[in-house]
Amino acid sequence: MSAMDRVHLAVTLCYLAATAGYLAFLLLQRRPLERTARWLLTAGFAGHTLVLAGAGLKAGHLPVNDLHGTLVVAGWTLAGAFLVLQRRYRLHALGVLAAPLVLTIMAAAARLPSVPAADKALFNNFWLVSHVAAIFLGEAALALACGIGILYLLQEHGIKTKSHGFFYRRLPSLGLLDAAGYGCIATGFALLTLGLVTGFAYAETVWGRFWQADPKEIWSLITWLIYAALLHQRLTVGWRGRRSALMAVAGFAALLFTFLGVNFWLDGHHGVFTGI
Amino acid sequence: MTGRRSESPPRPPHLLLLGLNHRTAPVAVRECLAFAAHEIEAALAALRTGPAVDEALLVSTCNRVEVLVTTPDPQAAAAHIRRFLTEARGRPVAADADIFYCHLDDEAVRHLFRVAASLDSMVVGEPQILGQIKAAYQAAARCKTAGVILNRLLHRTFFVAKRIRTETGIGDHAVSISYAAVELARKIFGALEGRQVLLIGAGEMAELAVEHLIRQRAGDILVANRTFARGAQLAARFGGRAIGYEEIGPSLAQADIVISSTGASGFVVERDALRPIMRRRRQRPLFFIDIAVPRDIDPRINRLPNVYVYDIDDLKGVVDENIDDRRREALKAERLVDEAVLGFRQWRESLDVVPTLVALRRKLEAIAQVEIEKTLHGPESQALVDAQTLRRMTGAMINKILHDPTLLLKSNTFHGNRAELLGLMRRLFRLDDP
DSSP: OOHHHHHHHHHHHHHHHHHHHHHHHHHHOOHHHHHHHHHHHHHHHHHHHHHHHHHHHHHTSOSOSSHHHHHHHHHHHHHHHHHHHHHHHOOGGGHHHHHHHHHHHHHHHHHSOOOOOSOGGGGGOHHHHHHHHHHHHHHHHHHHHHHHHHHHHHHHHHHHHTOOOTTTTTSOOHHHHHHHHHHHHHHHHHHHHHHHHHHHHHHHHHHSOSOOOOHHHHHHHHHHHHHHHHHHHHHHHOOOTHHHHHHHHHHHHHHHIIIIIHHHHSOOTTHHHHOO | OOSOOOSSOOOOOEEEEEEEETTTSOHHHHHHHOOOGGGHHHHHHHHHTSTTOSSEEEEEOSSEEEEEEEESOHHHHHHHHHHHHHHTTSSOOOOOGGGOEEEETHHHHHHHHHHHTTSSSSSTTOSHHHHHHHHHHHHHHHTTOOOHHHHHHHHHHHHHHHHHHHHSOTTOSOOSHHHHHHHHHHHHHSOOTTOOEEEEEOOHHHHHHHHHHHHTTOOOEEEEOSSHHHHHHHHHHHTOEEEOGGGHHHHTTTOSEEEEEOOOSSOSBOHHHHHHHHHHTTTOOEEEEEOOSSOSBOGGGGGSTTEEEEEHHHHHHHHHHHHHHHHHHHHHHHHHHHHHHHHHHHHHHHTSHHHHHHHHHHHHHHHHHHHHHHHHHSTTGGGSOOHHHHHHHHHHHHHHHHHHHHHHHHOTTOOSOHHHHHHHHHHHTTOSOO
């Protein structure tokens, strides 16, 4: 086991402990549990940064040339985005969704081999680096929006049906969830747009064409349209609350398919880079 | 020595609590026996005149009148307090003897802890009682009827009550209809600051809810009433604005929280009328609190997106749930009380003469032991007498030092507050925390 693998394992264990901490906090609602879980997640994130830096130095480029590297980056942005979000909105309850998601990503990455890239120069292109950075940050924000949407639906169900069960006291107010979800979607959408634009620009430099109707491109556009519709409706006729939450969940499902599903089930030129 | 020597040293004083509360006495009796705030000090002074009463505390609220005293003779003290309570008000109260309960020592301590923690209240977990006991204690401190035992006991009481409040959920969640409605509003909107409130009709519960909302710094208050004058009157009280009954529709486009409590026989707000208003509101959430019977708000409105309707039964359901929660939390609180009662008993027993003297002797012996060891192993030890002689000497010194305090504490002719003297002694020599 290499030193880097050992750090990867330590990070995964930190996330595991943070997941347990957030679950315990949800159950028992004791402040120290939440503080511990947050601290563990922050420690995991710091280690995670080391893992990423190590992989980058070793490869000599942004380590996103295979699924292993992609997952490590995705997990890192998600953990970071959650830490920023919960600092801003005090959405401690979201940890119960975010921490296990990061944990799953890191555990999955550990089982996947890291393959050296065929062409290093390919990954040091300005457009590609901007594309990758914007897409991953955007995906992290939209993943959190999905998590917040789920919490919203749980809380709203309790209040509407007047059966205040397990979640009523444990989840924040609908107003806060809606505002935080909207913030995540707006940020995520802006980054996603930026990521798509830089992606098309990069395609132009490599293939000489912006658009080739590649499955990844088509699905990216579908995803983008879902979020665009959500934001448009919210700003014009006030799609908020339950509808907005449902759309956030649906949008993230499309995003997940674009991110992973297309690579597994549909062929396309994007596979040139991710090697899968 | 002139005083008689008794066979056994005097015991520490007993704690006796005698009183009545909402469970043992009807309000007709309680109101006759209750003391107003300005009467407490005179009452304490009168209580103190009793032969068997040393320290005294008097708690009087609308739900209870209780007297707590330290006494060497519980029976005499109980009789004195009972007489005092029934006769103090000038008019003898024709009350049965069994409206009073009487607790001794540990039970008295437990009762006080439970009362302060609001475990004995009509509404378990209500927070006022702790403040009332604090006021009672301040009065006793001013009248100097609180001595070493009551001081210690009351401080423990405040500590236990605070601990129960933070460590159990006994005070969490509303147990009144109007406050439950406000809590719900907070779950829907988050902060209520600046939220516009529309009150339709009037009524005690509805007005109380508006007052709660104002305390949460809600925004504008609009009042709609069938009789405009009455509406204007209410609006003036809340610092709000009265609107005509026909303006309810348009104002729903701005209001966030609507409290409705009219005597109307039909619905005041219909579902189909609200649909276009929700569009105009851009679907901003709207919360209807319908306290009226028959209901004012079409219940089908609850099915529209971003609108929440709670009628009186829904709110009652929330309150019942909260009360059940508090009961469960009260069980946890009882365990904390048990623990605290045990702790206080240990301290009280330490006020006995014998353990104090034993502790003092041990402390002196320990000091002597350390000093002997130091001297024997010091540089000039060879010049000194042998260890045996040294130990004998210090032993004799300790006996001589302890002789007078022992005689004083054990004598039956001792005047003044023995508990106070023992407490002082334990403090002077730090016998409680080694």
